[in-house]
Amino acid sequence: MVPAIRIHASAASRARNLLRTVQYTHPPSCPCHSNPNHHHHHPRTPTLADHVRRHMATPPDPSREKEYAFEMAASSIRFGPGATKEVGMDFANMKAKRVCVVTDTNVAKLDPMKQAIEGLTREGIEFTVFDKVRVEPKDSSVKEAIAFAKPYNPDAFLAVGGGSVIDTAKLMNLYTVFPEADFLDFVNAPLGKGLPVTKPLRPLVAVPTTAGTGSETTGTAIFDLVSKGAKTGIAHRNLKPTLGICDPLNTRTMPSAVHASSGLDVLCHSLESWTAIPYNERTPRPTNPINRPAYQGANPISDIFSLQALRSTVKYLPRAVKDPEDFEAQSEMLLAATLAGVGFGNAGVHLCHGMSYPISSQNPGYKHAGYDVQHPIIPHGVSVAVTAPAVFRFTAASNPDRHLAAAEAFGVDVSNVKRESAGEVLGEALSKFLYDLGDQPLGLKNLGFKSEDIESLVEGTLPQRRVLMLAPNLNSELEAEKDELRGLLEQSLEY
């Protein structure tokens, strides 16, 4: 805590040190040299003066330079059984006067909402409830929610529900703070303008009632942009909740099938963020830190979260699904969902999520067992996991060691596995995990897709640039990329 005294090095030793730094880090850590295209700028051995000059000057062409830094941001997280009842005091502590409570019609009737409302009432805080959140929000449902929030002009928000609720609350908050903004201003490019969020938003406390999305920790909000026929969203650090209250009592009422599909979302969050391209391979390097994306590629801090979440999911998800009384496993899955949220919220996801959006929206009529709804539904976690075996077979070549470590998390003894077999071994472990979990479609055919649907799924995946740009091993040339996506979907037909 208390620092050691800082010794002032002499100018000469500082110069020597800087020179050593530059020599050591060339490549890859000296920011001005990370792009090999730049080497022709100084074919001679660079001198210290060159480097100092370059470090001082604006880099020559940032759009072609690779990233050199990463930024980790996450909501504060409070975790404990019963913690929901503290939420009224949290709003009193932040001196909130008008709270907009956001939920959906189902959650509105459940205990977490009861606790939240009792807490606000006990503290004498004025609030209003918006309970019309659409599960799997569309731009129209989001706009309806925003239209509710703007005239009420709350000074704080409380979201109680799954990811749809929390995501919608983030967007209500955003457009209440920017009431004049056009809806597309902040929507991810290229579908929207992708403008950064230039002001802090109002406090948002999120109380998740599912163990899956991790939305309580992230600055991401996902919805269907019906006007453009694509699933997209808004992603910026300023959208992240102030506080996520993770109360394992709140996920007790999830049916087994919901535990399973939410948990598969956690599995893919952790696996995709763990295997995403490294942050320092991403281009372009932002010229202003406000433009550094939340989805920035794998980095040494997201790695810790992602791997821990993966290990927990492998251990506890089967227990949480099979035994509705296994409160320990359910609690651990809620924690894993949050950890994975911090991981992918800062590193991103890639191919499984990119392909999941058209898989869900082009559903040929599949209705997942255990979901008590009137219409066909491929739960998000199911649509994500169905391509996972093929995806990680494909991505393994980019980083066999990481894929072997992931296979090891599934309990595979990898001590004698060759690095070139990493993808096969991880794909096999994933297929087995899905099979053992039970009631999971083992391939797109089980969802009703046919070979002739693949082209349309490929076309539906292509607009997901924000996640595809983080896919390791994916060809950057359009036709080659389409071939690769086609191959992944074909291999996902059945297994």
Added chain:
Amino acid sequence: MVPAIRIHASAASRARNLLRTVQYTHPPSCPCHSNPNHHHHHPRTPTLADHVRRHMATPPDPSREKEYAFEMAASSIRFGPGATKEVGMDFANMKAKRVCVVTDTNVAKLDPMKQAIEGLTREGIEFTVFDKVRVEPKDSSVKEAIAFAKPYNPDAFLAVGGGSVIDTAKLMNLYTVFPEADFLDFVNAPLGKGLPVTKPLRPLVAVPTTAGTGSETTGTAIFDLVSKGAKTGIAHRNLKPTLGICDPLNTRTMPSAVHASSGLDVLCHSLESWTAIPYNERTPRPTNPINRPAYQGANPISDIFSLQALRSTVKYLPRAVKDPEDFEAQSEMLLAATLAGVGFGNAGVHLCHGMSYPISSQNPGYKHAGYDVQHPIIPHGVSVAVTAPAVFRFTAASNPDRHLAAAEAFGVDVSNVKRESAGEVLGEALSKFLYDLGDQPLGLKNLGFKSEDIESLVEGTLPQRRVLMLAPNLNSELEAEKDELRGLLEQSLEY
């Protein structure tokens, strides 16, 4: 990201679920039963109605109940070589108009300050520099810094330096936002009033120039309260910086001896937070979440940070100390310091830190090799590490598995070690690590302390309640506690 549909369970199944929860978690997770002293409240088997009533009502005597939740809060962290040059844009992005830059006279002359000043100037932001931070701050030096900040009334702060600088900037921020507060209002109890910080502070960006304190991620500020003759501080989540910019180019100028002692601070942050009492063994349970301390005991999220930081420190600290050109090791140590900061910033430290304060302040005249200062000095990291072998021999009985895992992080093959030998094995591994690191005092005698000094060191340790309360295995009865501290200090005389 996108949630699975939330299914509305029937009232009957919800009741069954709640009942199962309660049965499963009794003990330890049902908040109203975590204290065994409460069991006499309902000797009969509790019914669902009992539980619902108890969950709704205020717990009977919170001061005797154990904690049931933990809260993780950390600054956003940006990490990358050269990232310091982005800091001007950060202040422009937050629309800061008057920035108070805080540093010390040594760091004022170094490159990180040059980068920071250039960045602010480039963005045309008005700023003023306070460069009089005292290394190892005293209340008088902190008050001087606050007196500088108040009339300037900045809308944001930038700290460039080691932990002393960052800690002082936190306090300047606090008392600028609470200009009427008495200095002791926020100082840790029992020396001060320990009031919670009830308003958000102004943005503070911290740029560490040492790899040790982790202050860039924490809400803690430490200083000597000379009027009370004790080292103490102020700790609240609201003090934490908005953003820590960890730029490994900024630690390049640390001399080898500073690398070593800063790194020993990281080592003890990680080991102490990893072995602190679990959060749900801490009493009292706060009646308002604002009173939940930052130092709350080990929890499943701090654990991840602490163990990773420990592993990195064991691997990279010896390299960073021995080879001033090993930029990879230095970068990894900066990252480890930050990770350990998140770990101990939310879990706390205990005996090594508690005893380090009197060891440093009662220095009999020791001047650590490699420190180019005129006066005797026991660097903070040295004063912390010198008792570590004795401390972890003592604490091991509280949780042998954790101590074995720590020994494993030092490379010890623990597969055949008995649990009752965990302390011995970890203590031995620590002694060897300190010996191999070189130039470390192997015991208090090397610092000039004699047996007759121990009583005074014990007396100097006792006021450190905030950390002692997290020490596992320490007797809560005063005379027994003194005996135990005496024993630890005696065993630390030489090894």
